[in-house]
Amino acid sequence: MSKFNKKKSGELPAISTASLPDIVFMLLFFFMVATVMRQNTLMIENKLPYADQIEKLDKKDLVMYIYAGKPSSRYRASAGNQARIQLNDKFAEVGDIKAFILAERAAKREELIPFLTTALKVDGETNMGLVGDIKSELREVQALKINYTTRTGDAVDNLK
Amino acid sequence: MNRRLAPAVNAGSMADIAFLLLIFFLVTTTIQIDSGITKKLPPPVNRENDTFIKKKNLFEVAINQENQLMVEGKVMKLSDLKKVAIAFLDNGAKNCVYCKGSKDSGSSDNPDKAVISLKSSIKTSYATFIAVQNELIAAYTVLRNREAKRLFGKTFIAMEQDLKDVSYLANKANVRQRIRKIRSMYPQKIMEAELNE
Numbered sequence: 001m002s003k004f005n006k007k008k009s010g011e012l013p014a015i016s017t018a019s020l021p022d023i024v025f026m027l028l029f030f031f032m033v034a035t036v037m038r039q040n041t042l043m044i045e046n047k048l049p050y051a052d053q054i055e056k057l058d059k060k061d062l063v064m065y066i067y068a069g070k071p072s073s074r075y076r077a078s079a080g081n082q083a084r085i086q087l088n089d090k091f092a093e094v095g096d097i098k099a100f101i102l103a104e105r106a107a108k109r110e111e112l113i114p115f116l117t118t119a120l121k122v123d124g125e126t127n128m129g130l131v132g133d134i135k136s137e138l139r140e141v142q143a144l145k146i147n148y149t150t151r152t153g154d155a156v157d158n159l160k
Numbered sequence: 161m162n163r164r165l166a167p168a169v170n171a172g173s174m175a176d177i178a179f180l181l182l183i184f185f186l187v188t189t190t191i192q193i194d195s196g197i198t199k200k201l202p203p204p205v206n207r208e209n210d211t212f213i214k215k216k217n218l219f220e221v222a223i224n225q226e227n228q229l230m231v232e233g234k235v236m237k238l239s240d241l242k243k244v245a246i247a248f249l250d251n252g253a254k255n256c257v258y259c260k261g262s263k264d265s266g267s268s269d270n271p272d273k274a275v276i277s278l279k280s281s282i283k284t285s286y287a288t289f290i291a292v293q294n295e296l297i298a299a300y301t302v303l304r305n306r307e308a309k310r311l312f313g314k315t316f317i318a319m320e321q322d323l324k325d326v327s328y329l330a331n332k333a334n335v336r337q338r339i340r341k342i343r344s345m346y347p348q349k350i351m352e353a354e355l356n357e
Contacts, residue, residue, distance in 0.1 A: 051291070147198045
């Protein structure tokens with residue numbers, strides 16, 4: 001009988017998974033280093049336009065973020081279809097920008113205040129009217145250094 | 161008295177733990193985009209038009225609500241804008257030794273006098289505005305690169321990178337001064353305004 005039970009010699013040995021944790025840890029460390037924790041939960045669509053004449057903002061603590069765009073689908077019912085401004089984790093009106101900038105300034109050390117930059121993260125489909133309103137508010141509180149945050153790419157892609 | 165060895169810990173679930181952590185980080189973090197077009201807004205002064213710019217020194221770019229581009233009264237494609245802007249900035253009809261333009265008396269006197277006015281309608285899309293803005297800055301970059309290459313044998317962009325590079329060993333003050341010189345040769349003067357219709 002043993003003749004029939006003989007093990008097939010052609011069977012493949014099981015692949016060792018001993019190095020799998022190492023591979024996964026490698027990926028984990030890559031993501032831990034290359035990414036940052038989300039600061040604000042975006043409540044708006046934020047598809048940034050493309051540009052190639054860009055400068056990098058390197059001092060993260062000197063940047064204030066203003067987001068604008070159409071409310072994302074979960075917030076459509078409450079916030080409407082029109083483009084809105086988001087400051088921190090809330091929808092805001094144009095008039096709230098001044099208070100936001102002053103609050104951000106108050107939280108920073110005094111000698112750093114002249115170096116503060118406002119990054120405008122505005123969705124590509126937003127109308128310029130809203131952006132113009134944001135800019136005039138920023139001018140009034142003397143927050144003159146701004147950065148139109150963009151993705152790196154060819155500017156012609158914006159028109160498609 | 162038999163001293164038993166500690167049994168080997170089963171490491172089979174290590175991969176699962178690592179996966180769990182990996183997925184946590186994938187979900188909670190973002191790769192932050194922190195680069196863009198840096199600009200300086202004009203200070204808020206309510207003065208009457210006391211700065212007078214001659215019409216020939218003004219390069220008018222307008223974008224209407226349909227995202228169409230009009231340059232100096234003519235409809236234009238975005239791809240042509242850079243070339244036309246370079247021709248305007250580099251015209252050099254008066255007091256400009258380094259300009260290589262056509263020295264047309266109907267166009268700008270010199271890069272210092274030349275001002276680009278970018279007007280956008282309330283309904284213009286932000287993407288179009290950024291695209292146009294990008295092309296105008298590209299025109300300045302081309303000219304600055306050309307002059308930097310001629311004077312210092314290095315492009316303007318490369319010099320700016322040197323300035324930011326931590327491992328750059330040569331004198332940074334020198335680089336900063338050169339950048340300032342090139343900037344003063346082609347100062348970036350782009351006015352942003354809203355189109356009133």
